[in-house]
Amino acid sequence: MSTPHDHDFDRATAVARRPGAAAPDDAGDTVSVHDVTIDGGWSIGDKPNGGYLLAMLARAAVEAGATIEGPGHPHAVAAHAAYVGPPVPGPAEVHSEVLRRGRGMSQVRARLVQGGDTRVEATFTLGRLLPDAEPWWGGDAMPVVPELGAERRTPTDGPGGVPLPIMAHVDIRLDPATAGFTRGAPAGVGELRARLSFADGRQPDALALLYAVDALPPATFDIARTTGWVPTLALTAYVRALPAPGPLVVRQRAGLVEAGTVDEICDVWDSRGRVVAQATQLAGIRTA
Amino acid sequence: MSTPHDHDFDRATAVARRPGAAAPDDAGDTVSVHDVTIDGGWSIGDKPNGGYLLAMLARAAVEAGATIEGPGHPHAVAAHAAYVGPPVPGPAEVHSEVLRRGRGMSQVRARLVQGGDTRVEATFTLGRLLPDAEPWWGGDAMPVVPELGAERRTPTDGPGGVPLPIMAHVDIRLDPATAGFTRGAPAGVGELRARLSFADGRQPDALALLYAVDALPPATFDIARTTGWVPTLALTAYVRALPAPGPLVVRQRAGLVEAGTVDEICDVWDSRGRVVAQATQLAGIRTA
Numbered sequence: 411m412s413t414p415h416d417h418d419f420d421r422a423t424a425v426a427r428r429p430g431a432a433a434p435d436d437a438g439d440t441v442s443v444h445d446v447t448i449d450g451g452w453s454i455g456d457k458p459n460g461g462y463l464l465a466m467l468a469r470a471a472v473e474a475g476a477t478i479e480g481p482g483h484p485h486a487v488a489a490h491a492a493y494v495g496p497p498v499p500g501p502a503e504v505h506s507e508v509l510r511r512g513r514g515m516s517q518v519r520a521r522l523v524q525g526g527d528t529r530v531e532a533t534f535t536l537g538r539l540l541p542d543a544e545p546w547w548g549g550d551a552m553p554v555v556p557e558l559g560a561e562r563r564t565p566t567d568g569p570g571g572v573p574l575p576i577m578a579h580v581d582i583r584l585d586p587a588t589a590g591f592t593r594g595a596p597a598g599v600g601e602l603r604a605r606l607s608f609a610d611g612r613q614p615d616a617l618a619l620l621y622a623v624d625a626l627p628p629a630t631f632d633i634a635r636t637t638g639w640v641p642t643l644a645l646t647a648y649v650r651a652l653p654a655p656g657p658l659v660v661r662q663r664a665g666l667v668e669a670g671t672v673d674e675i676c677d678v679w680d681s682r683g684r685v686v687a688q689a690t691q692l693a694g695i696r697t698a
Numbered sequence: 699m700s701t702p703h704d705h706d707f708d709r710a711t712a713v714a715r716r717p718g719a720a721a722p723d724d725a726g727d728t729v730s731v732h733d734v735t736i737d738g739g740w741s742i743g744d745k746p747n748g749g750y751l752l753a754m755l756a757r758a759a760v761e762a763g764a765t766i767e768g769p770g771h772p773h774a775v776a777a778h779a780a781y782v783g784p785p786v787p788g789p790a791e792v793h794s795e796v797l798r799r800g801r802g803m804s805q806v807r808a809r810l811v812q813g814g815d816t817r818v819e820a821t822f823t824l825g826r827l828l829p830d831a832e833p834w835w836g837g838d839a840m841p842v843v844p845e846l847g848a849e850r851r852t853p854t855d856g857p858g859g860v861p862l863p864i865m866a867h868v869d870i871r872l873d874p875a876t877a878g879f880t881r882g883a884p885a886g887v888g889e890l891r892a893r894l895s896f897a898d899g900r901q902p903d904a905l906a907l908l909y910a911v912d913a914l915p916p917a918t919f920d921i922a923r924t925t926g927w928v929p930t931l932a933l934t935a936y937v938r939a940l941p942a943p944g945p946l947v948v949r950q951r952a953g954l955v956e957a958g959t960v961d962e963i964c965d966v967w968d969s970r971g972r973v974v975a976q977a978t979q980l981a982g983i984r985t986a
Contacts (some may be wrong), residue, residue, distance in 0.1 A: 515982075540957065
């Protein structure tokens with residue numbers, strides 16, 4: 411049986427707790443520090459993917475939240491990241507503070523620090539998801555995304571000559587109905603749909619869903635006239651269930667474009683057709 | 699002409715910067731402190747409303763982010779709050795750190811501290827919204843909510859005997875089509891719609907929208923069999939435009955109920971029918 415660290419994603423998100431005294435912050439909470447290495451292979455162009463960074467921060471937060479007494483809260487069920495400035499590949503630190511340890515849930519803040527500056531500020535609600543949980547009410551129906559051959563896999567050389575090194579690690583196959591932008595013919599709907607899996611066969615889990623909600627290109631690529639880099643300002647993700655093995659279906663939708671920003675809504679279903687994650691982000695956009 | 703502080707909401711969210719040296723935190727960011735007084739009048743039962751607290755934190759964050767050189771970024775365009783534990787009415791502090799001062803946007807973290815403990819941990823993206831901005835693409839159409847007489851105003855004595863002191867300050871008139879829960883007959887759709895204004899005639903602005911996105915009862919009240927207190931774990935709000943004068947239309951929808959949590963989506967339109975705010979929250983729920 412393989413251990414988590416046999417896989418790309420787990421190596422790239424690894425965290426190592428730094429031994430020694432943790433210092434209290436100004437509100438008296440204890441700060442623990444993890445050393446991390448940001449892997450340049452998980453980038454879009456030269457910018458590390460925001461979901462990848464969020465997953466790394468979640469691992470530090472879960473470890474910071476664990477106690478020696480109990481099994482703790484191993485899953486980030488709610489996550490928020492404010493992207494302050496892109497980090498560069500290489501060493502960085504995660505500073506985590508436990509804001510509250512509850513019976514069913516804990517809340518932890520984690521910040522990615524590099525060169526003395528905060529690059530990502532994240533807040534997590536941690537809990538424990540159970541494999542036999544059933545939806546009680548609601549949940550969007552999974553869209554039909556055709557099974558696609560390997561020739562539809564997103565290549566590592568992106569449109570406009572932007573390198574996409576992350577596509578060596580993940581296998582994203584866009585529904586051809588929403589992939590018009592790749593040949594200069596967006597549908598104008600503001601929606602992208604895809605099947606997503608890890609290239610090395612790693613199965614999805616709660617941690618991977620934090621990456622999955624930020625894995626697709628901006629849904630604004632499906633709107634005519636919009637161009638260029640759409641930097642995420644803030645991302646909120648909810649992990650609602652443990653995903654079953656198999657590819658995920660991901661849908662990314664653009665909401666309102668106004669005053670230089672766009673909100674995007676992401677939904678993720680597992681191979682059973684269950685909603686397993688939901689997210690929203692506010693991103694900057696140029697419409698001139 | 700009235701100044702902001704003539705109105706209930708502005709008095710209840712007032713912040714007073716504490717003079718003196720601000721201390722750096724563990725990442726070298728400067729912490730500034732504001733004194734605040736949590737007004738028990740803005741409560742549901744004995745719990746201060748989460749949107750009210752978010753607006754108070756936003757005022758401190760905007761002030762912390764301002765510089766002496768320029769006009770600064772007066773509006774919270776993205777806000778996130780993790781509700782760590784409910785504060786009690788009375789004195790508290792807001793500790794703010796500027797994470798980044800950019801040209802168009804700044805990012806500030808603000809935490810509500812009471813009795814030495816963090817009660818709310820918030821992160822803001824600050825910018826400047828312009829009154830003449832126009833939507834460029836998308837935006838949900840405003841639902842039709844009938845104009846309702848004052849007899850439909852939500853009273854200060856809530857269903858089940860829960861006191862709603864906040865209803866003395868705000869005027870919320872639920873669309874009768876979605877108000878079945880008030881007489882024990884929820885529609886089963888998981889959606890509430892209402893017109894919202896301040897009772898004292900204060901007009902909505904960017905700050906007030908942070909309250910508006912958390913003003914309605916839980917949308918789960920419109921689902922059969924759900925009962926009780928639905929505590930918000932985390933709330934994300936985007937303020938998309940400056941609202942025109944007049945009542946707001948607010949729609950609160952329940953998403954998926956599973957594993958003890960529900961996601962709720964809130965949209966707010968101004969009197970012109972423009973989307974002015976959007977929000978999502980993850981809340982705890984008992985379904986047994």
